[in-house]
Amino acid sequence: MNKDIDIKKLRLNCYRQSKEVGKFMLQMRVPGGFIDAKYLSIVQHIAQTYGDGNFHFGTRQTFNITGIPYENIPEVNKYLEQYIEEVETCLCDVNMNTIAGEEAYWEPQSGYPTIGARNITACIGNYHCICGNINTFELARKIESIIFPSHYHIKINISGCPNDCNKAHMCDFGIIGVARMEYHPERCIACGACVKACEKGATRVLSLNENLGRIEKDACCCVGCGECVRACPTSAWTRQETPFYRVIIGGRTGRQTPRAGKMFLNWATEDVILNTLKNWQKFSAYVMDNKPEYLHGGHLIDRAGYKKFKEIILDGVKLNPECLVAENIFWDETEYRSNFNVKPINLHK
Amino acid sequence: MGYKFNFADADRLFCNIFDKYDIYAPKKFPKQGRYSDTDIIKYAKINSINEIEFHIKSDYSAKEVLNPINETLFYFIENEFRESSAPKKPILLFARPCDINAIEIQSKIFEENGEFSDIYFTRIKNNLKFVLMDCNGGDDTCFCVSMNSNFTDNWAIAIKQLENEYLLSIKDSEFTSDFENCEQTDFSPEFVQQNTLSVNIKEIPNKEVLNKLKEHPFWLEYDKRCISCGSCTVSCPTCTCFTTRDIIYSENPKVGERKRVYASCQIEGFDQMAGQKEIRNKASERMRYKVLHKYHDYKERFKTKHMCVGCGRCIHRCPEAISIVSTLEKMNNAIDEILNKDIQE
Ligand code: SF4
Ligand code: SF4
Ligand code: SF4
Ligand code: SF4
Ligand code: SF4
Numbered sequence: 001m002n003k004d005i006d007i008k009k010l011r012l013n014c015y016r017q018s019k020e021v022g023k024f025m026l027q028m029r030v031p032g033g034f035i036d037a038k039y040l041s042i043v044q045h046i047a048q049t050y051g052d053g054n055f056h057f058g059t060r061q062t063f064n065i066t067g068i069p070y071e072n073i074p075e076v077n078k079y080l081e082q083y084i085e086e087v088e089t090c091l092c093d094v095n096m097n098t099i100a101g102e103e104a105y106w107e108p109q110s111g112y113p114t115i116g117a118r119n120i121t122a123c124i125g126n127y128h129c130i131c132g133n134i135n136t137f138e139l140a141r142k143i144e145s146i147i148f149p150s151h152y153h154i155k156i157n158i159s160g161c162p163n164d165c166n167k168a169h170m171c172d173f174g175i176i177g178v179a180r181m182e183y184h185p186e187r188c189i190a191c192g193a194c195v196k197a198c199e200k201g202a203t204r205v206l207s208l209n210e211n212l213g214r215i216e217k218d219a220c221c222c223v224g225c226g227e228c229v230r231a232c233p234t235s236a237w238t239r240q241e242t243p244f245y246r247v248i249i250g251g252r253t254g255r256q257t258p259r260a261g262k263m264f265l266n267w268a269t270e271d272v273i274l275n276t277l278k279n280w281q282k283f284s285a286y287v288m289d290n291k292p293e294y295l296h297g298g299h300l301i302d303r304a305g306y307k308k309f310k311e312i313i314l315d316g317v318k319l320n321p322e323c324l325v326a327e328n329i330f331w332d333e334t335e336y337r338s339n340f341n342v343k344p345i346n347l348h349k
Numbered sequence: 350m351g352y353k354f355n356f357a358d359a360d361r362l363f364c365n366i367f368d369k370y371d372i373y374a375p376k377k378f379p380k381q382g383r384y385s386d387t388d389i390i391k392y393a394k395i396n397s398i399n400e401i402e403f404h405i406k407s408d409y410s411a412k413e414v415l416n417p418i419n420e421t422l423f424y425f426i427e428n429e430f431r432e433s434s435a436p437k438k439p440i441l442l443f444a445r446p447c448d449i450n451a452i453e454i455q456s457k458i459f460e461e462n463g464e465f466s467d468i469y470f471t472r473i474k475n476n477l478k479f480v481l482m483d484c485n486g487g488d489d490t491c492f493c494v495s496m497n498s499n500f501t502d503n504w505a506i507a508i509k510q511l512e513n514e515y516l517l518s519i520k521d522s523e524f525t526s527d528f529e530n531c532e533q534t535d536f537s538p539e540f541v542q543q544n545t546l547s548v549n550i551k552e553i554p555n556k557e558v559l560n561k562l563k564e565h566p567f568w569l570e571y572d573k574r575c576i577s578c579g580s581c582t583v584s585c586p587t588c589t590c591f592t593t594r595d596i597i598y599s600e601n602p603k604v605g606e607r608k609r610v611y612a613s614c615q616i617e618g619f620d621q622m623a624g625q626k627e628i629r630n631k632a633s634e635r636m637r638y639k640v641l642h643k644y645h646d647y648k649e650r651f652k653t654k655h656m657c658v659g660c661g662r663c664i665h666r667c668p669e670a671i672s673i674v675s676t677l678e679k680m681n682n683a684i685d686e687i688l689n690k691d692i693q694e
Contacts, residue, residue, distance in 0.1 A: 103672065126385045134384045179385065187418050190594070193578060205676070212596040213419075213610065225464045230668070233580040234418055235389050238381035283652070 005070055012151070014112040015073060024193065026051070026065045026076060028083065029112070029148070031092055032122040032140025032158065033061030042083055050076045060155070061121040077111035084112065092144035094238045100150040100281045100292075115205025116292060118155045125160030132160030133226055134177030134253075139270070148275045151292035152284035156277075162202070162225045162246070169260045173280075174248035175273060178224030179239035180322065185214050187236035197231035212253040224267070244322065245273050249309075250298040250331065257340060258321070259333040261298070266312075267322040275317045283312040302331075303349060351507075351518040351536030359398040359515060366441060367396070373414045374480075375407035376400055382408075383668065390524050398586060401443060403510035406487050410586030410662060412446040412455055414440065415473045418583070421594070424606045433469075433606075441474040443508070445484040446540060447491070447660040450498040451586030452479075454658070457651055458589040469609075476494070478521060483509035484541055490661030492546040492674060498658035499541045507538035545604045548674045550644050550655065553682045565683040568633040571676075574669055575632040579613030581663035581673075582639065587656050590614060606630035614639050623639050640676055 003022045009114025011017070015024035026046065043063045047055050048271075070078060085108065088094040097107045099114060106113050112117045123129065125136030136158045147154055155171040160177070169176025190213045198206045203289055205218040215236075224244065229237045251261025265272065284292070286298045301309045306329045319325070319326050333340075354362055366372070374395050381389040389408040392414055444452070444543040452474070459470035474517040481504035500678045505521030516536040518527055553559050582588040592612040597605040612619060615635050627633050648657035657673075665670045 070484075130384050135386070177385075185419075189418060189579075189583070189613075191579060191613070191616055213594045213596055213608065229385055231578070232383075233578050233583045233616075233666075234611070235383070235391065236383060238378070238389070239385055241380045243385070 003070065010073070012113070013073075013077070013110075015068070022070045023052075024068045024070065024073065025056070026068055027058055027062040027115075027119070028065070028080070029087065029119045029144075030061055030063060031087070031096065031120050031144040032137030033119075033139075034122065034124070034137035035087065035091075035152050039063075039083065039087075042079075043191055046076060050079075053338070058119070060119045062119045068290060073111075078109045079244050080111050081108050084108070084310040088144070088148070092141045094145045094148055096149065098149065100152055100285075104149075106149070112149075114149040114151050116151040116153045117149070117151070119157045120144060120147075120158065121171075122158040123160050123166040125158070129160055130230065131163055131226070132177060133179045133224070133239065134160055136160050136166075136177065139175065139177075139273075141221075142274060143277055146274060150281060150307070152263050152281055152288075153286075153292070153294065154280055154295050155296060157255075162223045168246075168251075169246045170251040170253060171261065172249065172252070172253060173262055173277070176246040178244045178246050179226050179229075180224060180242075180244055180267065181217075181222070181228060182238050182240055183215060183217070184236050184238065187234045188213070188215060189234055189236075190214070192232065193227035193233065194237055196286075197227040201225070201227045206258055209342070216281075240311060242269060244269060247273065247276070250329070252296060252298040254334075257333040257335060259298075259331055262326065262329045262331065264329070266324040266327050267320075269320040269323070272317060272319055272323055277316070279313045279315055282315070283309060286312055350514055351534050352531035353514055353516055353534045354528075354531045355514040355535070356399055358531075361533065362527060363398055365373055369434065369438065370441040370478075372443070373411075374401040374439045374592065375411075377402045377405075380536045391656045398515070399495055401482075401510075403482060404485075405658070406445070406491070406662075406665070408662065408666060409584050410451060410660065411442060411444040412451060412586045412588075414442055415452060415467055415470060416455060416459070416589065416591075417475070418611050420469060420609050422568045422607045422609060425428045425604070427603050435461070435472040436476070439478070440473065441478055441505075445482050445660075447484075447487075447493045447496075447500045447658045448586050449479050449481065449501045449503050450493075451658045451660065453503070454488055454587045454647075454656055455589055457653075461651075478505040479503055481506065481538055483507070483516075483538060486544055487661065488665070489545050490664040490672075491541075491544045492548055492659040492661060493542050494541060495547045495549070496659035497542075497656055498660075504538075506688060507536075509538070517665070534643050537538045539575065544659075546661070548659075549681065550679050551675060551684045553645055553684060554675075554688075558684065558691075559641075562639060562680070562683055563641075567679045567683050568637045570679075571633040572631055572635040572672070574671055575615070575636055576669055577615050577617055577635065578668060579616040579634050580666040581671075582613040582615055584662040584666040586660055586662065587643070587658060588613070590619075609626040614642075636676070640673070640680065642671075644677065644680075 014027045047053055047065045050068050050072040051065045054066050056064040058064040073203050120140040122136035122140050126132030135203050156173045156176045157166050157168045157171040159166040159168045162176055168176045195206045196210055203223050204223050205221045207216050209216050247265040248261040249264040288305045324336055371391050372395050375390050376393045378389045390402050391409040423430045423432045456515040459467040507518040509516040518537045590612045592611040594608050594610050595605055644655050
């Protein structure tokens with residue numbers, strides 16, 4: 001098939017090349033993976049009018065529409081105007097006329113301007129889930145306006161609780177909703193349900209002091225999941241009113257060195273999370289010398305070294321008093337090939 | 350006759366009462382619910398009338414004021430002991446009709462069950478007056494009308510909160526002077542006539558049927574569903590079971606305090622005896638025990654109403670969505686089935 005198509009440009013426009021030359025898959029952003037069901041008809045319309053009639057749940061919670069012929073892309077982009085306006089501008093307060101925080105004109109009928117900062121994924125969180133500590137999609141919508149549009153890559157996954165259904169451990173910047181607990185001894189009947197719940201479902205940090213008829217807690221190792229609160233029949237355990245967050249960085253999948261992320265911040269407030277993310281562009285620009293490459297956050301942290309990452313990403317961020325920060329991080333990668341990192345010096349990045 | 354005053358004036362009008370009484374009422378504790386971003390409403394000592402949650406039924410009942418979850422009975426050192434002291438001030442307790450009726454049931458158990466009356470309960474109850482909170486019929490777990498607990502005349506003051514003002518009616522002359530300068534209106538409390546939920550409780554005619562009912566397989570469902578957490582009994586305004594616990598402050602086991610702490614017939618180990626034997630070691634058996642106590646045994650013993658006041662809290666608090674009303678319907682069917690079989694035989 002004789003086609004002359006700028007594939008790389010289309011990728012930035014969120015159209016992914018397919019096996020069949022000239023056919024593309026559109027990826028529509030759904031920040032936090034949660035949206036009014038009325039938009040499904042838009043998805044259906046695009047798929048049936050411009051694509052091959054099919055739809056895929058994107059692994060990053062995008063609406064993926066397959067089989068869109070190259071010729072249809074301008075029409076699809078025009079049609080997308082309303083969706084982008086409603087979701088990005090209205091719902092998430094994104095300034096579409098910027099790229100990485102810098103002013104940049106965006107033509108509203110030209111589709112998505114960047115693919116770098118990926119769709120923020122989230123579990124359903126406490127909008128629905130009985131385990132959730134936070135409203136995940138509301139957080140995703142707040143973050144969307146900080147990271148998008150941008151050519152700098154970042155994958156953010158949000159989980160409502162340490163159960164981490166949404167794999168915050170497997171992305172660049174994973175956020176987990178946690179709660180700090182309050183114990184009301186005057187309500188405790190020493191039934192031991194919280195002890196059992198923590199042992200079975202969490203970290204085994206609770207024990208019953210029979211002499212005092214009270215629960216004792218090894219607070220340093222509590223993961224803030226809230227299983228104890230759910231188990232307690234008397235509300236002797238409650239969550240503090242302010243939600244807190246744990247940040248896991250540098251996780252990734254991939255062909256070379258997949259690894260689970262490691263804890264960077266614990267017990268951070270929402271402000272700390274948002275302000276930290278505001279430094280993401282700056283950090284990426286520093287590592288890549290202001291030239292965005294197709295390189296994810298974990299790799300950037302590797303290049304800069306964790307300490308440099310920490311310095312830039314926390315620059316100007318006022319940490320809440322409870323917030324803990326990793327002094328150092330020691331990664332634990334899967335090396336598909338042993339001594340993967342030992343190579344000719346000219347191949348070092 | 351009644352009175353009317355707006356929110357801003359409430360605390361000024363109640364100021365003498367606040368001086369003389371400790372006022373306890375249902376209060377909302379934001380985000381302290383079982384699930385995140387949900388609230389809990391429980392009884393607490395309040396400092397302003399406007400702190401009170403008037404419209405949503407409390408998750409935990411008014412019994413906590415007379416019968417606290419943890420209560421120190423006495424302190425001991427070697428062979429001596431000192432009784433805990435009674436509350437210093439009398440108590441004014443804001444409660445809905447179901448809760449006021451429930452306190453009367455608590456009183457039956459604590460004061461009229463057996464030879465002696467429980468001084469810890471009595472010393473609070475005898476120094477307590479009720480403020481009847483207007484109840485609009487509650488939520489969809491309430492069935493007080495079915496349990497004859499929608500009405501009470503055990504109150505000193507009756508109160509209703511409107512959008513910007515309170516309506517008050519006074520029965521106890523002690524409080525009349527506090528409100529005599531208020532605007533008068535013809536408010537008197539009205540009682541719920543109908544709940545969305547209702548239930549008909551079948552009487553168990555005799556011991557034979559009772560025994561067959563105990564063996565009926567419908568209870569077994571709860572082995573699979575009930576997690577034996579005790580949320581239902583803790584929140585139940587008529588559950589009174591407690592255990593005693595000695596708190597030892599240090600290595601010396603002879604210095605400490607004796608407390609009583611709520612116990613729950615639904616939690617494993619409730620009836621464990623000295624030899625470790627438990628009588629009801631299955632959730633279904635514990636459920637049967639609770640249900641029969643509420644809707645048969647208590648009435649059998651005291652020859653009054655059933656124990657349950659139909660407040661619906663056990664339904665509301667159950668994390669496994671077990672409704673005692675559905676359980677009762679199943680029990681009714683089981684009784685019918687037993688009676689019909691008897692006729693056929
Ligand atoms: S991560 Fe937690 S909140 Fe999210 S779906 Fe899983 S259990 Fe629920
Ligand atoms: S919040 Fe902490 S104490 Fe409670 S169950 Fe989870 S790990 Fe255990
Ligand atoms: S579950 Fe609640 S009442 Fe039971 S021991 Fe734990 S804190 Fe105390
Ligand atoms: S059994 Fe349930 S409905 Fe009846 S009084 Fe107790 S909590 Fe209320
Ligand atoms: S609250 Fe529900 S699950 Fe818990 S003991 Fe009562 S009936 Fe069983």
